Amino acid sequence: MLNVLDLHTYYGDSHVLQGVTMHVDSGRVTAVLGRNGVGKTTLCRSLVGLTPARAGRIVFNDTEITRLPPHQICGLRISLVPQGRRIFRSLTVEEHLAIAGRTRGSLAGVSEKREHRPGWDVRKVYDVFPRLSERRGHRGDELSGGEQQMLAIARALVANPVLLVMDEPTEGLAPMLVAEVGKLIRRLKDEGTSILLVEQNASFAVKTADYVHVMSKGRIVHSSEPAALWANGDIRTQFLGVPRVDPPVARD
Amino acid sequence: MIYIITQFLNGLFSAALLFLIAGGLTLVFGVMRIVNIAHGSFYMLGVYVAYTVIARTDSLLLGTIAAVLLVAAVGLAVERLFLRRFASRPLPQMMMTMGFALVFRDAAFMIWGGDPFTLPYPALLAGSVETRDIVFPAYRLFVMLVAAVVGLLLWVLNEHTLIGAKLRATVDDPEMAAATGINVALVSGGVFAAGAALAAFGGVMGGPILGGYAGMDLDLLPLAFVVVIIGGMGSLKGALVGSIAVGLIDNFGKALVPELSYFTLFAPMVIVLAIKPTGLYGRG
Ligand SMILES: Nc1ncnc2c1ncn2[C@@H]1O[C@H](COP(=O)(O)OP(=O)(O)O)[C@@H](O)[C@H]1O
Ligand SMILES: [Mg+2]
Numbered sequence: 001m002l003n004v005l006d007l008h009t010y011y012g013d014s015h016v017l018q019g020v021t022m023h024v025d026s027g028r029v030t031a032v033l034g035r036n037g038v039g040k041t042t043l044c045r046s047l048v049g050l051t052p053a054r055a056g057r058i059v060f061n062d063t064e065i066t067r068l069p070p071h072q073i074c075g076l077r078i079s080l081v082p083q084g085r086r087i088f089r090s091l092t093v094e095e096h097l098a099i100a101g102r103t104r105g106s107l108a109g110v111s112e113k114r115e116h117r118p119g120w121d122v123r124k125v126y127d128v129f130p131r132l133s134e135r136r137g138h139r140g141d142e143l144s145g146g147e148q149q150m151l152a153i154a155r156a157l158v159a160n161p162v163l164l165v166m167d168e169p170t171e172g173l174a175p176m177l178v179a180e181v182g183k184l185i186r187r188l189k190d191e192g193t194s195i196l197l198v199e200q201n202a203s204f205a206v207k208t209a210d211y212v213h214v215m216s217k218g219r220i221v222h223s224s225e226p227a228a229l230w231a232n233g234d235i236r237t238q239f240l241g242v243p244r245v246d247p248p249v250a251r252d
Numbered sequence: 253m254i255y256i257i258t259q260f261l262n263g264l265f266s267a268a269l270l271f272l273i274a275g276g277l278t279l280v281f282g283v284m285r286i287v288n289i290a291h292g293s294f295y296m297l298g299v300y301v302a303y304t305v306i307a308r309t310d311s312l313l314l315g316t317i318a319a320v321l322l323v324a325a326v327g328l329a330v331e332r333l334f335l336r337r338f339a340s341r342p343l344p345q346m347m348m349t350m351g352f353a354l355v356f357r358d359a360a361f362m363i364w365g366g367d368p369f370t371l372p373y374p375a376l377l378a379g380s381v382e383t384r385d386i387v388f389p390a391y392r393l394f395v396m397l398v399a400a401v402v403g404l405l406l407w408v409l410n411e412h413t414l415i416g417a418k419l420r421a422t423v424d425d426p427e428m429a430a431a432t433g434i435n436v437a438l439v440s441g442g443v444f445a446a447g448a449a450l451a452a453f454g455g456v457m458g459g460p461i462l463g464g465y466a467g468m469d470l471d472l473l474p475l476a477f478v479v480v481i482i483g484g485m486g487s488l489k490g491a492l493v494g495s496i497a498v499g500l501i502d503n504f505g506k507a508l509v510p511e512l513s514y515f516t517l518f519a520p521m522v523i524v525l526a527i528k529p530t531g532l533y534g535r536g
Contacts, residue, residue: 048431069437070430080431088424095417100432140424159433 001026007056009046016042018218024196031197031205034215040198041083044167048080049073079161083168085152089141093132097122101158120157146177167198182208202240214239254385265392267499268399272454274479274491276447282423282486283443290349292469293356298323298452299464300364316456320449327448331441366466371459395457482524484534
């Protein structure tokens with residue numbers, strides 16, 4: 001459903017993505033792992049059009065999106081949960097959901113299987129995140145970090161994405177909330193949403209994902225099922241900074 | 253006492269005009285981060301266009317509508333065809349608006365000449381309103397009322413509509429707004445056109461009193477910038493408070509110590525900036 005081919009992205013002269021090739025399969029959770037600064041966020045930015053790639057191709061359900069502007073990519077049902085939450089500080093919770101909301105009707109590229117699932121709307125979001133319902137009249141800058149992360153996810157969900165891109169959604173969250181995010185990701189997958197999960201928290205990603213790509217210095221250096229990744233001690237120590245001990249315990 | 257009240261009302265009248273003009277300036281800055289030197293030109297063009305249309309049609313209403321629409325279209329063209337090319341590069345954008353200010357000034361001189369004129373008063377509002385000993389021109393009260401209504405509409409639009417929420421999202425975080433599906437280029441064009449239209453409208457409203465003359469564009473600009481800087485760049489509430497402050501200070505200053513009028517105008521700005529560098533309601 002999403003294919004990234006030899007992608008090169010720059011900030012000015014700085015060559016950050018140096019030929020990324022990877023894919024996300026329909027209806028699965030695909031993780032991208034890697035240490036700080038390897039280019040994970042840049043990959044997300046290129047996917048959603050914020051920093052368009054200079055070379056290479058991004059193909060989403062047969063549509064080339066490499067150089068589309070962000071609002072058009074959003075219209076194709078790719079939603080981003082950005083690193084650092086990026087909540088609008090002057091907008092209330094309710095306004096966040098209002099400006100991001102899109103009904104599911106009549107959209108291209110939705111497979112038949114998903115036609116039957118109920119879409120995400122404000123009511124469903126409030127059911128799943130009762131805390132957001134309590135805070136619905138509060139402005140973004142009045143929310144706690146955890147609430148902001150919930151809102152960042154909710155804002156992406158009300159657009160009813162076909163592909164949900166989550167950039168370090170567990171960063172800075174208490175362990176209980178991390179578990180909540182994990183549960184939600186599995187639920188979204190069951191509903192048929194494809195998910196690209198970017199993480200530094202390797203044990204979380206490995207528990208949650210169906211397939212993993214490991215990134216280093218702007219390239220994908222390893223792609224496999226999660227189990228095969230854990231079995232490969234070299235990759236773990238070299239690219240993830242996870243010590244050679246089992247069972248998997250994550251550092252960040 | 254009567255003198256003070258009259259000066260106070262005059263100050264509020266200046267504030268009303270300033271608000272119409274600075275409101276657009278601050279919106280444009282808030283959404284696009286453009287310091288728009290051509291904003292005074294839109295104010296000037298509004299007066300000139302209204303003057304021409306009123307001379308032909310004898311209709312103040314038509315003149316006002318024509319001025320607002322035409323200047324909005326000019327604003328849109330400037331943004332789409334020129335400023336857009338330098339998106340998120342504040343310095344080239346500012347230089348470009350400065351260039352446009354000079355172009356518009358010369359164009360206006362070529363088309364309309366440099367002779368001063370005033371727009372006619374609406375017949376209904378030509379008289380004065382009297383209460384006890386205070387006599388105050390009805391038209392000035394009308395302008396204050398109009399500005400209040402415009403301010404209220406802008407506030408409702410900004411705070412209580414979906415369009416307003418999208419606007420504020422774009423101000424807060426343009427990238428995230430785009431990733432949320434907002435067409436930021438469209439919002440920017442719309443805001444720039446609306447800002448130009450507001451300035452033109454302010455020019456027409458002030459037209460019967462301040463009129464039009466060569467150099468009016470750059471007379472006004474410093475005042476509008478003082479308002480925006482005191483209130484905080486990008487804040488509508490700041491533009492309101494700043495307009496009232498500058499309107500009152502400028503009037504009383506000119507009336508009481510005319511030789512210090514620039515000092516009385518800029519001193520409050522310096523004081524506000526020293527205490528709160530982002531202005532009263534501005535954000536970093
Ligand atoms: N806006 C930017 N301008 C210039 N360099 C940047 C910018 N954002 C990130 N970088 C650089 O690009 C590299 C990759 O960053 P990023 O994609 O954020 O990595 P990750 O998300 O994997 O931590 C880093 O070296 C970072 O310093
Ligand atoms: Mg990152």
